[in-house]
Amino acid sequence: MSPHTPAAAAHGTALRADCANCFGLCCVALPFTASADFPVSKNAGRPCTNLRDDSRCGIHARLRDEGWTGCTVYDCHGAGQRVSQVTFGGLDWRGDPDRARGMFAVFPVMRHLHELLLYLTEALSLQAARPLRGALRSARDMVERHASGDPAAVAAVDVRAVRDEVNALLLRVSDLARARVPGRRRDHRGADLMGARLRGADLRGASLRGALLIAADLRKADLRGADLIGADLRDADLRGADLTDALFVTRPQLSAARGDGTTRLPHHLERPSHW
Structure with missing residues (x-):
């Protein structure tokens, strides 16, 4: 060819x-x-x-x-x-x-x-x-x-x-993009948040670029407008979390995490079949 x-x-x-x-x-x-x-x-x-x-x-x-x-x-x-x-x-x-x-x-x-x-x-x-x-x-x-x-x-x-x-x-x-998100925008770029208890956390517009979120509890967390480029989401619990317009989320990141039918995703990404 x-x-x-x-x-x-x-x-x-x-x-x-x-x-x-x-x-x-x-x-x-x-x-x-x-x-x-x-x-x-x-x-x-x-x-x-x-x-x-x-x-x-x-x-x-x-x-x-x-x-x-x-x-x-x-x-x-x-x-x-x-x-x-x-x-x-x-x-x-x-x-x-x-x-x-x-x-x-x-x-x-x-x-x-x-x-x-x-x-x-x-x-x-x-x-x-x-x-x-x-x-x-x-x-x-x-x-x-x-x-x-x-x-x-x-x-x-x-x-x-x-x-x-x-x-x-x-x-x-x-x-x-994150400047359009109202309220405080947290900077967790490159942070070690392994196993962090972030259930229900308001992370709208946060920078989570390259953050280690392995096994973090992000149930019902609000991640709208958050920058997740390079974030390690292995075994992170995203059940009920809202990632509606989160930035730079990829299929491998979602596949490595745990979610369910209540997890809200960016419109261009499919829900992993194992959730």
Whole structure:
């Protein structure tokens, strides 16, 4: 498949994982360590024992039951199919060690770039960000150019520099959006709130960027307008919480947390099936 075909373009612009059009890259390229998220350890570049020859997971329906929770909360944001179908033109990593090494080097970089595209796309949709839309479009175009390069160019991208540039802009978006929230806006950026008792807390417009909220009790907390970019929500209790217009929430964050039918989510996100 040529990178210039409409089908390839569709793969490249999608910001949600399409495992049917990926060669199981997350199951091969990435390492993981035996923990509460994985029952065993695996080195980068080594296929997971559950990966079948058709690039599907052999225990997909039983991942949580068999201790593979880490797999269920992971999302490449479309990087897998882009690397598989666009960057490498539909060629599999199997049978060619050089191509495999190239794909495994490109995939983590592409995943970071697609995450930035996800955030920039959301920022562009925010009414409060209208004054910054020109800058946001320029940033999105810059990230897209990096993601559209050939394998060597993508692998060579300075991800930290790109993230720093985009993050500075996203901070300005966050400030504009949260300034519209009435009342006191708490600053918990990077805070250690593991296991914190925040049931019913008023966190409207709060900055929770990069906060550790592992196993925090956020039942019935008001998180409207809060910035949750990079917040660690593993095992956080979101039952009854209101995240209606929370900023920069992702599917992996929600999948890692605990919620129920009373949890209110941003309109563009689906309720995780295990809630």
